[in-house]
Amino acid sequence: MAPDVFAPARLGPVTLRNRTVKAATFEGRTPEGQVTDELIDYHLAVAEGGVGLTTVAYLAVAPEGRTHRAQIVVGPDTEKGLTRLAEAIHRTGAKLAGQVGHAGPVANGRSNGVHALSASRMPSPLSMQLVHAASERDLTRITAAYVATARTLVRAGFDVLELHMAHSYLISSFLAPGLNRRKDRFGGTLENRARLARQVAKAVREEVGDAAAVTAKVSVSDGFRGGVTTDESLEVTAMLEADGQLDALQLSGGSSLMNPMYLFRGETPVRELAAAMPLPVRLGMRTPAGKRFLKEYEFHEAYFLDKAMRFRERLSMPLMLLGGINRRETMEEAMRLGFDFVAMGRALLREPTLVNELIAGRQADGACIHCNRCMPTIYSGTRCVVLDPV
Template identity: 75%
Template sequence: MPDAGVPDVFSPVDLGPVRLRNRTVKAATFEGRTPHGVVTDELIAYHRAPAAGGVGLTTVAYLAVSPDGRTHREQIVVGEDTLPGLARLAEEIHATGAKVGGQVGHAGPVANGRSNGVHGIAASPMPSPLSMQMVRSATEKDLTRVTKAYVDTARTLVRAGFDVLELHMAHNYLISSFLAPALNRRSDRWGGPLERRARLARQVARVVREEVGDAVAVTAKTSLSDGYKGGFTLEMGIELAQMLEADGHLDALQLSGGSSLMNPMYLFRGDTPVKEFAATMPTVVRWGMRSPMGKGFLKHYPFEEGYFRDKALQVRAAVDMPLMLLGGINTADTMQQAMADGFQFVAMGRALLREPDLVNRLQAGEVRRGICIHCNRCMPTIYSGTQCPEWQPDQVIPVPVLR
């Protein structure tokens, strides 16, 4: 039982203007279920499972604000042509009693320019390990266009019935590429000290809030550390959180870490499935991943429960705004400890992929912990439809898909 004065993680809570039935969030994890860039029955079923399984909020990942902002060509771009499917997805999630969020962003240097048919953009030029092309430096015209695209995307998702917009400011996507010193070598108003490198993040948060008002909640995913030399650091993360809090445009921050380009395992922790990843790649990339350099890219970080807690506590001490704790949350004790630490929400990824009904079972007292073994073999499945290799069909609550 929670201590007196500490909220129960399974009790209702307000996220800005949105009432959630509890304080658990299905984190945005790439689904691999949009082969033609539109909502599919498979994508809906993927999110209905944890929604029916008890989470307060499930987050669709990843919704691009523009075609060049896709991670690759199969990704959803929010617009008039994808609006009907997004509306159907929101309707079906609402039918379970959960709320639905959309992770909104521009992939920047994480975009595969060869797949998208257009070179990616970033704070500064850099080679792309994904497309084997050069990523060009974003111009003033690019940044004006992308900022407007965030506004248009926000407007469309409100029309679709989404409850929460999560602005992606981490993992070296476009906004994060401006925040990381190693990726932002600019000398104009977008580069230099953190106050200037954070200009795009703050600008996007402001225009999105001005567009949506209190129709939906607006949050951001920010980094505790990129996990590589020259990347975004915890000290920068604390300062950014203070800037975003002072601006007053966001309802909460979700605290993440790692870099999709430089150090992806910093986010996941646990086993490193190099062979499984290599097997999904083209021949040349497969050879590269099996080389010493490729193995160095997928670093090994031993798993520990709540592995971002210590860093997140330092952000918690520096700001008053609501925070979501992410990273290796698998037990009822960790979830309740997060409440005692002053976090308002807990975000879960792999644990819910393994057991979509885990929240219901934890709340009912049937179990005290999830059974995810953190093998990370789910990661290479993003190319064929993200799934847990240990998953058993009888674990999922059968939920009919509405038509």
């Protein structure tokens, strides 16, 4: 019998009140790199709205690991605010996750004031600088930074740590053969390219033990030539499962650097996105290369499901299904198909109270129309700009 998506469930050492997860989507509410009342209110809305777990996006482990300077770097100077956030969420009965990551080549080195790092050297379309190849010394430092970040977040009261291993962030850049041209033990074979992911997962688990759940966001496909394919990701996730360090995987896809619309699907608001970008990026988006970057994919409910089923068939560990989930029927079908949790982003941005409405039976569907006009708002406060009821 399939589990009830709205009944309590275990995620590693943590009990969630239901199996719904607010996926990590950049909130745009930390202009000084600190927790703000606006950030707390953003997560309180979905926590009070019924989700089992809400996820704070893009908590960087190091200054060069931010996508841009208005992002939290976890450390002693941000711990107090993170504690305040955790306490607020816990008062609602929800649990709190932190997406722990290093943006790698997705970081804007010019904004951060320090060059971005990747598996291999490459030009950055974001900063118009060269992204440096991470040295083994860098990787040792960054792994230690993951550990220190995990320690701080657990001390601050976070229940779940989500390790970002997708979207061409640093760990993902090592997995992708087109971004990883290394000749050392972190390059070449898939096992070598997966070394950083496994190293970080092991180090974080050894630090936190059962004080928090440890999950990872992984890609069902990067969606670009030279990215991680579904076949390769199946092998990498099998390695992660065999290592036994993670409590669940969240199945995502696409690349923030090479093909972001593979993740979002639906309409592509090119004009609005261009207007929100710095001038060099805005000009670049008008070129043929820029237009190829913002591809358009038809939206349909649970658009990663077909690929995600291959992971469900291969792996025994808990899996979170993500990708345009709006309806109670879709959530219940995910449970019947063997998924353990469902993760939502845009649906909850439009309707923070959606889970409570579904539980109460007042709604069967969410109101999000997947126009993606929320995407250009990420630097001014991520929000739904569709004001009229649908």
